């Protein structure tokens with residue numbers, strides 16, 4: 241070839257698509273796009289082909305057919321004559337229930353363990369380290385199965401609670417811990433209980449209003465009103481008064497042994513408890529690390545400055561450190577909540593009837609609608625995750641740094 | 645140009661997908677092994693022995709089909725499947741056939757697009773309870789906690805039975821027989837319900853089988869049999885007639901002991917001759933060797949032999965032939981003629 245002596249000519253050559261940085265990114269994007277479209281169309285056409293070869297169609301009609309199977313834990317009315325759609329709803333509510341309980345308990349455990357892990361007390365510190373490392377480094381499924389096995393093998397059966405049996409109820413005969421779950425008293429809503437509830441809700445609002453007023457007074461005039469005890473009084477005393485005035489309309493029904501099982505009260509099944517505890521303990525270990533990192537991320541100078549201003553240690557924590565630590569904590573916390581929610585689909589291992597076990601398990605198996613069912617389950621988890629991260633992002637925006 | 649590539653790819657994908665679901669027999673022959681879906685472990689029906697070799701009544705059916713199609717009863721890859729995953733595994737081609745205590749029902753046959761190729765065990769759903777709870781009838785089970793395997797006919801029958809009798813129960817859904825057994829023995833459920841044969845097989849593995857009773861009620865019909873997926877009738881025929889060959893062999897007195905002698909030369913019973921390939925072309929019609937049935941019977945024996953070896957009265961499972969006796973003995977086991 242000739243050596244190039246002339247300045248390169250203007251004009252487009254094909255190899256510029258690869259070697260010219262002006263066009264290269266464009267080329268890569270177009271190629272990637274084509275590959276993406278091709279693989280999607282291959283997936284779709286393959287699915288259509290295979291469904292056709294099996295003689296199956298794509299139809300969501302099964303959701304309106306009777307399900308035919310029973311579900312033990314139901315938050316809404318359901319029996320075996322209800323539809324598959326209704327069974328899916330029961331599963332969805334069960335998923336949301338365990339995800340909600342799990343996120344709440346995991347946050348409490350995580351915050352406590354995270355703060356205590358920074359403790360100067362050697363024993364507390366090492367104990368928390370052991371908790372965090374123990375739970376973070378063993379697969380969640382094993383924890384679920386272990387807790388479930390401990391609960392079924394290590395607790396008495398309902399028969400043992402009979403007259404002369406080896407087991408007895410605790411907390412003044414109101415709670416029974418059995419190998420089928422824990423039975424606790426259930427509230428009974430008598431006439432007039434609605435009024436008590438309304439009064440309680442109104443007084444809680446009142447308590448918040450009082451806090452707002454006290455805060456405003458503090459900022460405007462510098463006068464510090466007591467915050468904690470008046471709020472508690474406002475929230476509870478009126479409701480308690482009304483409760484007695486109305487003749488105690490809200491009662492408790494204790495579980496009672498009858499026949500094979502306890503009846504009455506609320507039955508917290510082993511499957512729920514095992515799944516809930518395991519999810520919370522496992523995710524709590526991750527949250528502990530996030531909380532610890534968040535607190536450590538706030539520079540020591542902040543504490544020192546607060547002390548120099550004469551703030552007491554607990555106020556330093558609540559007014560200076562935590563608000564700043566939250567900015568570091570909340571974003572990774574969101575992804576822990578999402579993890580917990582999706583991990584709850586391990587429910588099948590202990591027979592907890594979540595959406596994966598009803599719609600994504602029994603319904604699919606009884607109707608043969610794998611594709612439709614799995615798409616719906618996937619869609620549900622997607623929507624739930626988006627909802628959780630949406631709500632948490634609102635919270636994040638409230639705690640994030642506002643530049644003034 | 646884009647479009648051509650696109651449609652080209654579509655066609656290639658189409659051909660690939662088409663080829664994957666074509667003749668199962670060719671796939672099995674090319675692979676050299678049969679992928680057979682069995683249960684995750686039910687002693688007597690399908691379970692690995694101490695050396696990890698699968699054995700049992702359903703396993704025998706898999707081995708028989710491998711003997712017919714490949715001439716080698718050992719050329720089987722056993723795929724343990726739970727009750728929930730079995731149909732998906734079969735429909736997706738992960739296994740070539742299922743022999744897994746599976747009940748032939750209308751919706752599985754018609755809606756799930758499965759092809760049942762016969763019945764190798766006539767069963768029904770029963771209940772097992774610990775003797776010391778003192779229950780003698782399933783109708784006394786009001787309020788009981790019941791362990792069931794999910795994705796089965798069992799859970800549907802159970803819901804119907806309790807609803808029709810207007811009694812309540814608490815279902816504990818469970819994935820495999822092993823877990824159910826553990827829950828039942830820990831008394832986390834009062835009752836275990838499944839096919840009566842499965843109950844007998846499960847009870848046989850207990851430390852004290854005598855402490856558990858199987859209640860007299862049988863609440864359903866559970867015809868269990870091997871199945872393949874819809875759409876490959878030739879393969880369905882092979883599985884169907886392999887089972888029929890075992891059944892016919894028992895009726896005709898052909899056993900693993902005398903089959904080679906009977907197959908050596910034509911006998912004076914023309915049906916035996918057609919079955920064993922010394923007369924006619926039945927093997928070729930299936931696309932198999934002429935002595936396919938000889939391979940089956942010498943490998944696993946006839947239906948009665950397999951039954952007696954795996955689940956019969958002289959085994960720990962101890963099931964009587966009952967409904968599963970030959971039709972000539974008052975049972976329901978009956979093969980269409982080999983002609």
Ligand SMILES: N[C@@H](CCC(=O)N[C@@H](CS)C(=O)NCC(=O)O)C(=O)O
Pocket residue numbers: 682683684685686725726727744745746747793795796797798819820821822838839841842843866868
């Ligand atoms: N025949 C019923 C029930 C099948 C079933 O639950 N079989 C059980 C016991 S008879 C089983 O195979 N268990 C072994 C396992 O879990 O893998 C059906 O087809 O739905």
